[in-house]
Amino acid sequence: MNRSSFERKTPFTVSHTRREFLRDAAGLVLGGSVLQASPFVRAESARKKRKIVVVTFGGGARDQETFAPEGQENIPHMLSEMAPQSSFFTHVTNQGILGHYVATASLATGVYETLNNFASVAPEHPTVFEYFRKELKRPSSDAWVVAPSNGFHRIGESDVRGFGPGQGARVILPKRLLGLASAGSSGDFEHLLHDNYETPLYTPALVGGEVELQQLETILKLSVRDFASHARTLSSPDELSLYIARQLMREEAPSLLWITMHDIDVAHSGAYSLYIDGIRRTDRLCAELWKAIQTEPEYAGNTTMFVLPDFGRDSDFDAGGNGFQHHRTGDAASRTTWMMVLGQGIRQGVVYDTPVQSVDLVPSIGAIMGFSPSQSNGKLIQELV
Amino acid sequence: MLPPDLTAESFASYPTEARALVVKHIEGIRRLPITFVPSLLRELIDYDYRFPIERKIVERELSTISGLSEAELHGWFGSFAAISVSPSLENFNWVNLPAQFVEQEAAYLWSTHQLDAFRKAATDYGDRLDRVNKPEPLPMHRLGMAVIGQGVTTYTAPLFRNLRKHGTYFTNVRAEDGLEALVAALEKRAEAHSAPYAHWYVDGGAAATHGGSITSVSYQALAPVRNSLLKRMQAEIDRPGMGPEELRTVLARLNPSDLGVEKNSDPVLSRFELKLFTEGSGTQIYSTTFAQWTARETLRRAQALTLLVRFAPRQRQRPMNELLAGGHGESELDPSGSLVDAEMGAYYHWIDQQRLPEAEQSGFIAWFEGHSEAVAIGPAMPRGAESNTAIEMEKLISLVSS
Numbered sequence: 001m002n003r004s005s006f007e008r009k010t011p012f013t014v015s016h017t018r019r020e021f022l023r024d025a026a027g028l029v030l031g032g033s034v035l036q037a038s039p040f041v042r043a044e045s046a047r048k049k050r051k052i053v054v055v056t057f058g059g060g061a062r063d064q065e066t067f068a069p070e071g072q073e074n075i076p077h078m079l080s081e082m083a084p085q086s087s088f089f090t091h092v093t094n095q096g097i098l099g100h101y102v103a104t105a106s107l108a109t110g111v112y113e114t115l116n117n118f119a120s121v122a123p124e125h126p127t128v129f130e131y132f133r134k135e136l137k138r139p140s141s142d143a144w145v146v147a148p149s150n151g152f153h154r155i156g157e158s159d160v161r162g163f164g165p166g167q168g169a170r171v172i173l174p175k176r177l178l179g180l181a182s183a184g185s186s187g188d189f190e191h192l193l194h195d196n197y198e199t200p201l202y203t204p205a206l207v208g209g210e211v212e213l214q215q216l217e218t219i220l221k222l223s224v225r226d227f228a229s230h231a232r233t234l235s236s237p238d239e240l241s242l243y244i245a246r247q248l249m250r251e252e253a254p255s256l257l258w259i260t261m262h263d264i265d266v267a268h269s270g271a272y273s274l275y276i277d278g279i280r281r282t283d284r285l286c287a288e289l290w291k292a293i294q295t296e297p298e299y300a301g302n303t304t305m306f307v308l309p310d311f312g313r314d315s316d317f318d319a320g321g322n323g324f325q326h327h328r329t330g331d332a333a334s335r336t337t338w339m340m341v342l343g344q345g346i347r348q349g350v351v352y353d354t355p356v357q358s359v360d361l362v363p364s365i366g367a368i369m370g371f372s373p374s375q376s377n378g379k380l381i382q383e384l385v
Numbered sequence: 386m387l388p389p390d391l392t393a394e395s396f397a398s399y400p401t402e403a404r405a406l407v408v409k410h411i412e413g414i415r416r417l418p419i420t421f422v423p424s425l426l427r428e429l430i431d432y433d434y435r436f437p438i439e440r441k442i443v444e445r446e447l448s449t450i451s452g453l454s455e456a457e458l459h460g461w462f463g464s465f466a467a468i469s470v471s472p473s474l475e476n477f478n479w480v481n482l483p484a485q486f487v488e489q490e491a492a493y494l495w496s497t498h499q500l501d502a503f504r505k506a507a508t509d510y511g512d513r514l515d516r517v518n519k520p521e522p523l524p525m526h527r528l529g530m531a532v533i534g535q536g537v538t539t540y541t542a543p544l545f546r547n548l549r550k551h552g553t554y555f556t557n558v559r560a561e562d563g564l565e566a567l568v569a570a571l572e573k574r575a576e577a578h579s580a581p582y583a584h585w586y587v588d589g590g591a592a593a594t595h596g597g598s599i600t601s602v603s604y605q606a607l608a609p610v611r612n613s614l615l616k617r618m619q620a621e622i623d624r625p626g627m628g629p630e631e632l633r634t635v636l637a638r639l640n641p642s643d644l645g646v647e648k649n650s651d652p653v654l655s656r657f658e659l660k661l662f663t664e665g666s667g668t669q670i671y672s673t674t675f676a677q678w679t680a681r682e683t684l685r686r687a688q689a690l691t692l693l694v695r696f697a698p699r700q701r702q703r704p705m706n707e708l709l710a711g712g713h714g715e716s717e718l719d720p721s722g723s724l725v726d727a728e729m730g731a732y733y734h735w736i737d738q739q740r741l742p743e744a745e746q747s748g749f750i751a752w753f754e755g756h757s758e759a760v761a762i763g764p765a766m767p768r769g770a771e772s773n774t775a776i777e778m779e780k781l782i783s784l785v786s787s
Binding site: 070095097098112114116118178182228231232233234235236237239240266268269270271272273274276277316317319320322323324325326328329330 | 704
């Protein structure tokens with residue numbers, strides 16, 4: 001092999017490139033020089049109103065198609081509108097299993113979960129939603145997950161004693177709702193309702209359905225007909241997820257809202273143009289969500305938003321993979337990502353290249369909201385508090 | 386079962402030639418750790434259906450392993466032996482289902498945080514093997530040719546951005562008869578050095594006219610196999626208890642005859658074609674993915690001396706609102722999206738070629754079909770350069786082949 005032709009990427013070079021680019025393109029400053037007193041307001045009264053929105057920029061995007069110079073054309077909204085308002089972490093690593101459900105579960109528990117990525121199982125450790133509700137005595141309506149596929153329907157809570165069933169987040173699966181709402185119509189649901197792109201021909205079965213349809217009417221204040229009708233104007237499942245999230249924000253105003261995007265994972269089909277389309281769409285949707293946060297009365301001025309991919313994708317140069325198509329090699333490109341944090345209490349226009357891990361998210365949310373995720377293995381990201 | 390327990394009878398269900406080869410080297414295989422042996426058997430079990438170069442490589446690998454002293458064996462495989470597997474993996478039927486074992490082993494290594502150690506052990510092993518088993522000199526320099534953008538009349542975005550820095554970007558290539566010139570070059574090379582599976586033509590649509598001495602694979606010609614496979618997959622999915630892992634196991638066990646491939650066809654090629662669909666992801670749906678993956682596998686496995694890949698428009702991905710509206714749009718094509726897919730596919734074609742022996746001497750051309758843009762890479766081509774000089778395709782081929 002002519003290895004000299006290839007640029008070997010380490011986690012450091014990946015994040016370094018990202019930092020340099022952001023500094024040049026968006027006029028951001030490096031974080032080391034601004035570490036000082038926290039801008040967070042720590043009063044309990046303020047915490048009660050504090051809201052957190054987490055968006056996983058999914059499923060899995062590489063630097064070269066996002067924050068590296070050659071990828072900038074794909075993320076105009078994040079780059080020009082959001083990055084200047086954010087604290088940007090250039091070096092986020094995921095040391096766990098690189099499957100979307102298990103990685104999202106790890107993000108949500110603060111522990112590298114080892115569950116079967118394709119099984120219908122709960123996380124093995126308490127989730128951020130359980131810590132939040134238990135310690136802060138919040139009702140079930142205050143923590144919600146909007147997720148793309150049936151495989152995520154148990155992401156809201158673990159089976160751990162002292163936490164567990166009924167104490168986590170309520171989970172809403174927009175694609176499943178759409179399937180139920182449109183039952184009997186002439187649409188081509190066989191393609192639309194594919195559960196995920198890693199195993200595109202397989203959709204795990206869920207029991208029930210009535211409760212979910214009731215959610216439309218009672219919680220989201222949407223008639224089945226209006227929901228199905230609006231869905232017909234949208235181009236992708238992630239657009240539908242954003243629509244549902246916005247409806248939730250208006251009707252329920254949860255303090256902890258977690259949205260898992262997934263359009264990008266079409267990359268598993270091997271069509272590069274569709275992967276790029278997915279990134280551009282997700283970029284636009286993140287900006288739309290951020291604008292919605294700033295205009296919704298319950299969220300404006302008191303919300304912190306986290307945007308991060310669950311992980312990257314394989315490098316073009318790792319012979320064990322097939323480039324952007326999958327995330328199977330465990331190489332630096334597939335493990336190293338970024339995180340953008342915006343909103344209340346966050347320093348604006350700062351780039352941090354301190355290495356952090358994806359499991360550090362939960363302790364950091366805990367510090368902001370005022371609860372202790374006792375079983376998390378992650379560390380508090382000091383730059384956020 | 387563990388490797389020391391292996392006997393000749395353990396391989397009774399292996400195809401004839403594979404069984405003979407394994408039995409010949411069974412003493413050497415018995416000394417290896419379980420974390421390594423199934424990966425080796427995954428290559429051996431299909432020995433009867435492997436390309437000549439693959440057979441030669443695995444024969445040399447087995448000879449090398451069998452010749453290692455105990456001390457050398459520890460140096461070569463100590464890091465594999467240090468990796469643990471679960472009792473259920475040990476009890477798995479890894480002799481007869483080595484590919485499935487490797488897949489389950491990968492999941493186990495991920496969950497026990499041993500994947501990085503395994504990657505390092507595998508990389509070190511590969512490097513050692515490369516140092517001992519030097520490849521034979523090639524009879525001719527390798528040549529890759531990628532043709533992209535079929536059906537696209539205008540495209541304003543810059544093309545070949547990833548490839549340009551490795552060669553010269555031409556903006557005034559004479560497009561007339563360009564494809565014919567590339568096919569002619571392929572045929573000429575096949576005549577100059579005739580060898581089985583050495584010269585390939587892969588087409589993402591219908592193959593252009595070409596000579597019989599070339600190994601040819603096309604998306605259109607394989608439509609019956611593809612459709613048969615998709616029907617089979619759907620039937621399996623509808624079975625109770627079927628999941629993703631079970632489905633992969635079913636696919637791995639398929640034979641060409643299961644999908645109606647004629648019995649008198651080339652067994653090596655038909656097995657290769659089947660694996661393009663059962664092991665590739667998206668190859669069953671998008672012709673651009675099929676062309677890229679086939680190029681990758683042709684280089685990785687057959688180590689083609691000449692490979693011409695022509696991308697064709699794939700079916701259009703229908704947005705959600707169209708799917709909800711109903712109707713069928715499968716015959717609708719997406720030429721411009723396919724061009725973007727193919728541009729990346731051409732880049733991967735070059736990368737895959739660079740992984741093979743004598744890469745520094747190899748040549749590569751990527752051409753926007755019907756247009757005047759091409760990039761040419763070779764030892765004599767300036768890197769990162771651009772040329773607007775009028776040039777014939779034949780001349781371009783000779784430049785990268787020199």
